[in-house]
Amino acid sequence: MPMTHDVAGTAALSICESLLLALNDRNILPQHEIVGILRDAAAAHSNDVGEDAAAELHKAVADLINGILAGGNSVRRR
Secondary structure (H helix, E strand, O other): OOOHHHHHHHHHHHHHHHHHHHHHHOOOOOHHHHHHHHHHHHHHHHOOOOOOHHHHHHHHHHHHHHHHHHHOOOOOOO
16 A cells, blocks of 8 residues: 555645646646746755755655656646
């Protein structure tokens, strides 16, 4: 069975992606704003410097967000 924080993190990611898509679909936020939100979130985690477990987690989070950006999962490319 997955750890609780893995389930919570996966649920949070899914909800956030759905919200970003809905905001874009309803013309509330344009695509470039959504991409900016994701870039800002990735940068916030990329800026954590260090060599402890928390720094590794921040790097993994930044890599995941950058992967979402590269794959276009949270923004319907038009």
